[in-house]
Amino acid sequence: MSEAIEYERVGDIAVLKANNPPVNALGMDVRAGLIAGVERAEAEGARAILIYGGGRTYFAGADIREFGKPPTKPYLPDVCNRIEASPLLVVSAMHGTALGGGLEIAVSTHYRIAVPSARMGLPEVHLGLIPGATGTQRLPRLVGVEKSLDIMTTGRQINAQQALELGVIDGIAEGEPRDIGLTYAQELLDAGAPRRAVSEMPAPAPIDFDAAYDATLARSRGQISPAYCVRAVKAACDLPFAEGVAAERALFRELMETDQRQGMIHAFFSERAVSKLPELEGVAPRDVNAIGVIGGGTMGSGIATACLLSGLNVVLLEMTPEAAEAARGRIEGNLGGAVKRGKLSQDKYDAITGKALTLSTEYAALSDVDLVIEAVFEEMGVKKQVFTQLDAVCKRGAVLASNTSYLDIDEIAACTSRRGDVIGLHFFSPAHVMKLLEVVVADATAPDVVATGFALGKKLGKVSVRAGVCDGFIGNRILKTYRTCADHLVLDGASPYQIDKAMTGFGFAMGPFAVADLAGLDIGWATRKRLAPTRDPRERVPTYPDKLCEHGNFGQKTGKGYYDYAGGKRGGVPNPQVMELIEAERAELGIAPREFSDEDIVRRYMASMVNEAAKVVGEGIARRPLDVDMTLLFGYGFPRYNGGPLKWADMQGLPALLDDICGYAEEDAYFWQPAPLLEQLVAEGRSFDDLNKEAA
Ligand code: 3HC
Ligand code: NAI
Numbered sequence: 095m096s097e098a099i100e101y102e103r104v105g106d107i108a109v110l111k112a113n114n115p116p117v118n119a120l121g122m123d124v125r126a127g128l129i130a131g132v133e134r135a136e137a138e139g140a141r142a143i144l145i146y147g148g149g150r151t152y153f154a155g156a157d158i159r160e161f162g163k164p165p166t167k168p169y170l171p172d173v174c175n176r177i178e179a180s181p182l183l184v185v186s187a188m189h190g191t192a193l194g195g196g197l198e199i200a201v202s203t204h205y206r207i208a209v210p211s212a213r214m215g216l217p218e219v220h221l222g223l224i225p226g227a228t229g230t231q232r233l234p235r236l237v238g239v240e241k242s243l244d245i246m247t248t249g250r251q252i253n254a255q256q257a258l259e260l261g262v263i264d265g266i267a268e269g270e271p272r273d274i275g276l277t278y279a280q281e282l283l284d285a286g287a288p289r290r291a292v293s294e295m296p297a298p299a300p301i302d303f304d305a306a307y308d309a310t311l312a313r314s315r316g317q318i319s320p321a322y323c324v325r326a327v328k329a330a331c332d333l334p335f336a337e338g339v340a341a342e343r344a345l346f347r348e349l350m351e352t353d354q355r356q357g358m359i360h361a362f363f364s365e366r367a368v369s370k371l372p373e374l375e376g377v378a379p380r381d382v383n384a385i386g387v388i389g390g391g392t393m394g395s396g397i398a399t400a401c402l403l404s405g406l407n408v409v410l411l412e413m414t415p416e417a418a419e420a421a422r423g424r425i426e427g428n429l430g431g432a433v434k435r436g437k438l439s440q441d442k443y444d445a446i447t448g449k450a451l452t453l454s455t456e457y458a459a460l461s462d463v464d465l466v467i468e469a470v471f472e473e474m475g476v477k478k479q480v481f482t483q484l485d486a487v488c489k490r491g492a493v494l495a496s497n498t499s500y501l502d503i504d505e506i507a508a509c510t511s512r513r514g515d516v517i518g519l520h521f522f523s524p525a526h527v528m529k530l531l532e533v534v535v536a537d538a539t540a541p542d543v544v545a546t547g548f549a550l551g552k553k554l555g556k557v558s559v560r561a562g563v564c565d566g567f568i569g570n571r572i573l574k575t576y577r578t579c580a581d582h583l584v585l586d587g588a589s590p591y592q593i594d595k596a597m598t599g600f601g602f603a604m605g606p607f608a609v610a611d612l613a614g615l616d617i618g619w620a621t622r623k624r625l626a627p628t629r630d631p632r633e634r635v636p637t638y639p640d641k642l643c644e645h646g647n648f649g650q651k652t653g654k655g656y657y658d659y660a661g662g663k664r665g666g667v668p669n670p671q672v673m674e675l676i677e678a679e680r681a682e683l684g685i686a687p688r689e690f691s692d693e694d695i696v697r698r699y700m701a702s703m704v705n706e707a708a709k710v711v712g713e714g715i716a717r718r719p720l721d722v723d724m725t726l727l728f729g730y731g732f733p734r735y736n737g738g739p740l741k742w743a744d745m746q747g748l749p750a751l752l753d754d755i756c757g758y759a760e761e762d763a764y765f766w767q768p769a770p771l772l773e774q775l776v777a778e779g780r781s782f783d784d785l786n787k788e789a790a
Contacts, residue, residue: 099127100148101134107279108135108182109272112147117154120195122166124153125173128199132180142183142279145203146271151190152212153199158221161350161359170195170227171339174202178291183282187275188212188263191251197262198229201236204290206263207278208254209271214262215251219319221362222355222735226346230326231338234298237261242298243327247310247320293335300331316601317735319349353745357737360783361727364720364738367790369548369558371717377541379549380491383407386466388480390421390453393497394469396525399428400554402446403438403526409452409459418453425451428526457487465493465550467519474501478509485510493546495519500566503536513538517547520567522729523613530729531556532567557728562715568725571715572706572739578765579702580606581636584676587687588695590656591668596692597699601733607656609731611649611666619643632764638675645671701754704743705769711740711785712771718789719782740782752776 098121102109110131112118128145135143147153156170168176177184177199186192186200188208197214200206208214216225216233224230225246233242237260245252257263267274303324311321322345329341349355384407387398398408402425410425412418426447432438438446452459460466466488468480477496484494494516496506507516518534531554533547544560551558561567566574580593594605610618619640629635642655647669649655657666680687690698707722716722723738736742743751752772759766775781 097127098123099131101131103138103140104276105280106141106283107144107276108138108140108142109144109146109276110135111272112145112153113149115149117151117191118147118149118196119155119157119159120153120170120173120199121157121160122168124157125168125170128173129168129176132177132182132184135182136180140182142185142283143180143203144185144187144272144275144279145177145199146187146275147190151196152186152188152192152271153196154191155194155196155217156227158359158362161221161223162356170198171343174198174228174232175293175339178202178204178293181289183279183287183289185275185279185282187271187278188214188254189271191215193251194218194225194229195227198225198227198232201232201262201292202228205278205282205287207265207267207274208257208263209274210254210266210268212254212257213251214254214257215249216246217249217251219247219249219314219317219323220358222317222319222352222358223349224319224322224326224342224346226342228293228339228342230323230342231330231335232292233262234327234330235292235295239298239301239327239331243306243310243323246323246327247314297331297334298327300328303328303331315603316599316733318352318354322349353737354735356745357735357741360720360723360737360741361734364724364741364786365557367718367720367786368724369552371544371548371560373541374545374548377545379545380464380493380542382464382493382546382550382553384409384463386411386460386463386488388460388466388468388484389470390418390424391469392523393521393525394467395421395424395428396523396527397467397469397497397521398451399425399432399526400521400556402429402450403432404554405450406553407450407452409454409463411454411457411460413455415455418455422451422453428524432526457483460484461487461489463488463492465495465546467495467497467521469497469521472499472501474505477501477506481506481516482509485512491515493517493543495547497521499570503534503563504538507536507538514540515543517543518561518563518567519547519550520561520569522569528729529555529557530569530725531558532561532569532725532729533558534561534563534567536563557724559721559725560717561721561725562713564710564713564715568710568716568722569729571710572703572722572726573730575706576699576703577606577610579699581639582634582762582765583690583695583698585634585636585680585683585685586690587680587685588690589668589673589676592690592692593695593699596695599692600696600700601736603731608666611655611657611659614648614651615639615643615655616648630764634762634765636676636679638672638679641675642672647671697754698758700739700742701751701758702765703739704751705755705766705772707739707743708769708772708775708782711782712769718786720786744781744783748772748776748781 098114100111184203186203186206192214218225254266307324314320326342329338385401387394387410390412401408503518507513517539520532522528522530531551548558590607597605647654653659658669659666710716719740726732755768
């Protein structure tokens with residue numbers, strides 16, 4: 095008998111306990127152990143079988159690490175069918191998270207009971223898959239087509255109470271899963287309850303599957319697995335159970351071969367790997383309870399909100415009482431939004447705004463905080479003044495962090511007497527919503543300060559990525575490059591609207607010009623003016639966006655930018671002035687506009703992103719390719735199903751990408767300088783993922 099399933103006999107009941115920490119994933123040993131356990135129970139003459147999970151959870155799904163490798167027997171659908179086919183009464187007792195294959199096992203048992211805190215779901219779509227172990231055939235028979243499609247296509251989790259109301263489980267009981275399961279199984283035996291097989295229930299009533307398919311596809315922005323769920327569930331209505339299972343299997347296998355599946359599974363593991371840094375092993379973070387925030391503008395108020403929502407006390411420092419009140423208003427607005435969305439109770443809101451938040455205009459108020467995050471204007475002079483004062487007032491051991499977007503953290507640290515305590519903590523706007531946190535490690539930053547940055551990120555529910563110091567760190571540096579590529583495409587013949595359309599077609603939530611309108615065109619304008627005196631003459635910088643700004647068009651906040659928002663923020667339509675300005679600039683520069691297909695645009699834009707990302711990794715600004723991938727995914731709207739720019743690059747093939755870059759370099763050798771790391775990987779026949787594996 096496999097050790098992954100422990101067998102125990104309690105009277106008439108054979109107990110199968112999963113023992114595959116940490117999440118009882120249904121790897122080969124577990125699957126084999128389940129079949130062996132059922133067979134042994136039958137051979138020994140037990141009357142019922144109880145299945146439950148040891149440790150923190152019932153089965154949390156198939157073993158994702160096996161995906162992409164040749165499947166090994168026994169296959170999970172066969173395990174499900176074998177469990178259900180047992181003549182004994184099979185009962186599941188669920189706790190923790192019964193997800194994916196875990197829920198599929200559960201609905202293959204004849205009765206299900208769960209502890210109140212148990213959660214269930216079919217999250218396969220988040221891995222680019224559909225439930226592939228009979229879930230698309232059994233769940234609709236149990237709860238109907240619409241409800242099961244909702245669960246499958248969103249991948250959302252439901253709690254025990256919702257599962258009971260839907261009929262996914264038969265009861266809820268407090269206690270240890272083994273105890274509640276044994277009691278329930280005995281009750282069923284005593285009551286002479288019949289064996290109950292979901293596969294033998296009548297086929298579910300169909301819906302308009304064509305409409306459901308189209309609606310699902312439209313909602314999922316290019317991701318195909320949710321729409322595949324609709325096809326699989328249709329099979330549950332149209333076909334006898336066994337044929338439906340075969341149809342589900344075929345769809346599952348088809349998805350298993352896709353880049354989307356690879357991209358999403360890369361994202362799943364990278365999201366977890368990103369904060370695991372060998373240098374932090376065994377390094378204890380400093381205690382952080384009280385946070386200081388300096389500056390209560392867009393970022394400072396968002397950062398304060400994030401900290402307050404995570405139970406931290408915040409002291410926010412502004413320049414004047416009026417500015418402090420304005421910051422309070424912004425924070426209360428953010429927290430009020432959380433109350434409206436049901437994420438925060440009114441009581442907690444009152445407690446936070448009453449006690450946890452303090453506003454001040456005096457540095458002395460920061461003398462007791464454990465960590466300060468500076469979010470004042472993006473000017474080195476102002477930052478230096480702030481850090482000099484922090485050095486004077488903050489207690490020894492306090493972490494001093496800057497939220498700067500581009501500035502040199504080493505230079506900021508140098509104006510303090512405690513460079514080891516200084517770090518960059520770069521949040522993204524809105525800071526209480528966006529998941530990314532760049533932890534920017536300067537030359538002298540102490541390891542426990544880095545560990546504290548990661549610990550804070552975890553507490554705030556962020557995905558934290560380690561970045562080195564350079565202009566823009568990981569994310570903004572890469573953004574600057576692909577934005578420049580978009581600008582070049584416009585000068586050479588594409589329109590901003592075609593580029594936005596091509597990139598949303600690729601899966602970005604918004605294209606670069608719509609994003610610029612949202613962020614405010616004045617920011618880029620100021621940056622261009624600042625950089626103009628030191629700009630390399632070979633750099634191609636369009637001037638038409640400056641003219642747009644000179645006319646007061648700063649994007650959404652002024653109602654007009656690349657788009658005209660007269661019809662509301664969502665309904666931006668192309669601003670006709672833009673193409674006039676672009677055409678005038680092309681004429682002035684003597685550029686004959688070229689046709690670019692959407693595919694050309696994607697290829698160039700992505701090549702520029704990958705090339706800069708490879709430089710960022712090659713220079714050690716990002717430790718691993720996966721760090722770049724997670725930065726773009728969680729901070730810049732990169733489509734999860736493409737895995738991140740460097741995973742995408744691997745899937746395209748690095749030699750072809752390098753060829754493209756070298757081809758583009760014939761037109762503009764200054765911009766398209768191939769990244770040495772990319773050249774090296776191509777020469778060695780290796781991939782970015784090889785670098786991830788070497789670093790693991
Ligand atoms: N397979 C393999 N490893 C898994 C896994 C799985 N299904 N689920 C989690 N793990 C690993 C994680 O990678 C992590 O490993 P690490 O410690 O080496 O980084 C470890 O288990 C703990 O996971 P988390 O850090 O995520 O722990 P949490 O407590 O935060 O979350 C969880 C637990 C909710 C179960 C979460 O891990 C999760 O959502 N897992 C994925 C669940 C899932 O997608 N299941 C469906 C799988 S596909 C399937 O079943 C196909 C079938 O239909 C045929
Ligand atoms: P903002 O202009 O909205 O807010 C700055 C605030 O700082 C103002 O309220 C101002 O009164 C206050 N302030 C200025 N000097 C101060 C001082 N000496 N003491 C106390 N308060 C002072 O600016 P925003 O957008 O919040 O940016 C702040 C920082 O965050 C900048 O470094 C910026 O680069 C960075 N950042 C901005 C992002 C964004 O999307 N806006 C994203 C990530 C980082």
